[in-house]
Amino acid sequence: MSATGGRPAYDAVRPELLRIERRLMLRGALSLGALSMLTGCRLDDGNAVDTALAAVSRFNDRVQAALFDPGRLAATFPPSAITRPFPFNAYYGMDDIRTVDASAWRLELSGLVADRRPWSLAMLRQLPQRSQITRHICVEGWSAIGQWSGVPFSVFLRRIGADLRARYVGFTCFDDYFTSIDMATALHPQTIMALDYGDGPLPPAYGAPMKLRMPTKLGYKNPKYVAAITVTNRNPGGYWEKEGYNWFGGS
Ligand SMILES: Nc1nc2c(c(=O)[nH]1)N[C@H]1C(S)=C(S)[C@@H](COP(=O)(O)O)O[C@H]1N2
Ligand SMILES: [Mo]
Numbered sequence: 001m002s003a004t005g006g007r008p009a010y011d012a013v014r015p016e017l018l019r020i021e022r023r024l025m026l027r028g029a030l031s032l033g034a035l036s037m038l039t040g041c042r043l044d045d046g047n048a049v050d051t052a053l054a055a056v057s058r059f060n061d062r063v064q065a066a067l068f069d070p071g072r073l074a075a076t077f078p079p080s081a082i083t084r085p086f087p088f089n090a091y092y093g094m095d096d097i098r099t100v101d102a103s104a105w106r107l108e109l110s111g112l113v114a115d116r117r118p119w120s121l122a123m124l125r126q127l128p129q130r131s132q133i134t135r136h137i138c139v140e141g142w143s144a145i146g147q148w149s150g151v152p153f154s155v156f157l158r159r160i161g162a163d164l165r166a167r168y169v170g171f172t173c174f175d176d177y178f179t180s181i182d183m184a185t186a187l188h189p190q191t192i193m194a195l196d197y198g199d200g201p202l203p204p205a206y207g208a209p210m211k212l213r214m215p216t217k218l219g220y221k222n223p224k225y226v227a228a229i230t231v232t233n234r235n236p237g238g239y240w241e242k243e244g245y246n247w248f249g250g251s
Helices: 008-026 032-039 046-067 121-125 153-159
Strands: 108-111 130-138 142-152 168-173 178-182 192-197 211-213 226-232
Touching: 032 046, 121 192, 130 192, 142 153, 142 211, 153 192
Parallel strands: 108 226
Antiparallel strands: 130 142, 142 192, 168 178, 168 226, 192 211
């Protein structure tokens, strides 16, 4: 990491740099030093690093999208492997967890959707449910195994008459978080609208009343406290993505 050593401006992008460098090294191809050659950027200030990373990240999005296999399943685990207690994470601390009256909650729909009527929790519970025990990986350096159950998102998207040829699905949350995913991931069989965690309803810490759970994506791509969903051809971006996290965010 000689290109970045000891400069405070790099601290914010350091995790991303480490991740990119590790990936480059794993492929046996490049070092971080080569990043500057690859992108033609001199990595001598925060802006230059940002520009180089953004270029690599966009390239990375395209590679990940091309390599994503819609039929390949993420690993699943036995109940004995579940991490207890499952960690909480958000862009704020546990004291600021948002709660909503589950019976009053309505999921708003917009964009390329034929039937935009809002959905209640009771309506979602009438759709087919699927349960899975999978690993959640956070880029902050931890991972944990949990059990989420809920409606396969592909079932829901078909039910609302979403345009399945659209490129993106965006999520906004009632804690002001937001993120978005590619349609291939939205339709992946393990992508679920999680209503339950373990044996009971999804607790407030983990995103009650509904979060999108996708074991093929990193933690920050899994929105908790979902308030609204949009289907669109314009990339809605995301809370961490606008800070430089890779948009595709595959795990
Ligand atoms: N609404 C919302 N969703 C969110 C976040 C957030 O701050 N708000 N943080 C993300 C990140 S970075 C992680 S690692 C996971 C943490 O989920 P958990 O609390 O169930 O472990 O939620 C993701 N989804
Ligand atoms: Mo995360």
